Amino acid sequence: MTQQTYPGGSEALIALWQQRRGALGMAAGETLPLEADLAALARQPLPTELPPLPQKGSAYAKKRRQLLAELAGQSELALLNALCIAHLRRRRFPPEAPLLFHRIWEEQGDSLRGTLSTRWLISSIITFADHGRTEPQRRLGTSMNVLFSLMKLYEYERLHSRFEPDRAFGLAPRAKGPLPMGMPGFSLMSGELDVNLLAPIWAEALEVPVAGPLACQLLERLNGDSGTLFRRLATMRDKLRARRAAEEGE
Template identity: 55%
Template sequence: MSEQETFETYPDGMRDLIASRRRRRAGLVYHEGEALPPLDADLDALATRLVPDEDPAPLPPGHSSFARKRHELLPEFRGKPELCLLNALLIANLRKFTWPEQAPELFLRLWREKAGLLLEHLSSRWLISSIITYAEHGPTEADRRVGQSMNVLFSLMKLYEYERQYSGTPSEEPFRIPGRAKGPLPMNMLGFQIVGGDLEANLLLDIVEQALDAPDAGPLATALMDRLNRDSRNIFRRFALMRLRLEMMRVNRDETA
């Protein structure tokens, strides 16, 4: 057995990961006078009021973790409706182990009543964070299922696409067809056929079908899948381009045979 096979990525196994998550997910602390809006907040007012288009004032000494989080988020939403900032603050709370009582229902109310505005103004990053929030706080099993599936999809995509940048090949450029390194995949998984294979299509179709069944998270999930389909910098687009190249190579071989 080789040294690589005996080496463990996480020396203490999954227990390390669990302990790390518990440390990171301690609830935000609020000081007196600080709070999220109530569940019956006027969303129309928050939709028309804009986040100031200026740098936020420095935080006072001894500020709360909630104040720090809000201060960190303000620059991302300069000039956008305050509803977008509230969505981000709700997500920041709902990713912890504890949160203000009204936070889950207020998050769901935002997306039930103001999905159009949020889809218009939020970046893909915040749309992904929003759908992931449904994994734990969706009102139905179908909503939680599609939220979890998209959490796995986009988290693995982020890991893979970021590591791929170290290859020096731009994200929109497929790898060369010749010269593929030969060797086993992780855990001795089998490879698949680029032409004629349907692994990536079936992966996406499973999530599309889950989105159709999700009453609350479905429209957001569908919008994200549409964005993914139009994006040129991901593994699915590159496989589509590689498939076209391989098909053209086969046609040319047949014509010259």
Template identity: 50%
Template sequence: MGRQTGGRMHGEDGFETYPDGMRDLIAARRRRRAGLVYHEGEALPLLDVDLDALVSGLVPDQDPAPLPRGHSSFARKRHDLLPDFRGKPELCLLNALLIANLRKFNWPEQAPALFLRIWREKADLLLEHLNSRWLISSIITFAEHGPTEADRRIGQSMNVLFSLMKLYEYERQYSGTPSDEPFRIPGRAKGPLPLNMLGFQIVGGDLEANLLLDIVEQALAAPNAGPLATALMDRLNRDPRNIFRRFALMRHRLELMRLNREEAG
């Protein structure tokens, strides 16, 4: 805890990241998560919609027409999403619209069940056509709307994993080092980690492996979100631009350095 000064709590350096603590974050979330507004004639499909028709129908491969004045927030969201899915099955656009609704505090009654239905019946097609951004958004939606505890658990775990990765990887770009290039072994800053956490051994350490293995085991136990989570873990494993790949490369370099020392000795 920080120290109390003049009625306000301060951190170790005299400041707090969020001056009003968690209250600021809660208030901001409430503002962002107001439900979408629908005008007359606008609606999500019903739960028994023909999914095969949405697979065969394609989103127009052209820029959307400008919105009329006085449009609804639902119309704005749909309009903004259209370019992401040009030429793709309409089911992909529906998945995105359902996610946009389900991230709010209220949504059309059929939205949760329809989201779960399309992932039960058309997961293979969605995995084929959706990019990683929308697959991540989909798995995060299971955190609140998964039908089982296992589905909600894997959704929440992957929400934390990918959200923290996005924050870290984006800040790292300001170092000037490309995302697929590990930092140099010599020259590591010796300052303390946040909250005085201990560092870990790159060679012989298993922190990142245990983190990922816990998530893989959760994915295997999730009856609905499991295939999606497993596909995302496979993509992460193949992507060279992340902290896990860089640690693997650093570990390899350190092992080579050790072998070279042993041979030279």
């Protein structure tokens, strides 16, 4: 039998995934403030000192304290957004979690897009995949989830090449061998796989309310980042075009 990357196939893989999606338990009196004044929370900075954690604190209390440390210097609104996301990644969550998440992005999206780190913008957009109000929001969230998750996997693996992220590979003859699963090759000069991947996502983002502006901001950041696969391919393409132009001019 052919060796599997994930022994047990779909059944084992899904079971592992579900293990990590247990509910974020809350103690009596712990709630998400559905009717909170979000504009006021956007102006209120997080405390500089972490509160003590009770010995028998709930999973929610522990997560909240962890997020307080991670989001130091941000606002109470950023914390509330992160807590909603933490709940919505689980199989079960408080009924107010999706309602509050949508209130946050419908009413304070401009504020958060201007202050959140890329990490939290990505976490926010992929939450729309399962919890968007509309099918276009859910579809856009899913596309962005696949895009950034695969980028993160690929870019992490590439670090083991010891090449810096903004250093493109050379144009010397590449390793021989087929692409996995019998996929056809890619032409650096005339191939448009990168365009065919990004353009439809960006075109949809321009049309989708609430989630769309968030996705557009992330795509703009991707476009401006010198350390991505897309920039490295563009650099290699430019070098190859310059080389061929020089050869034709000789």
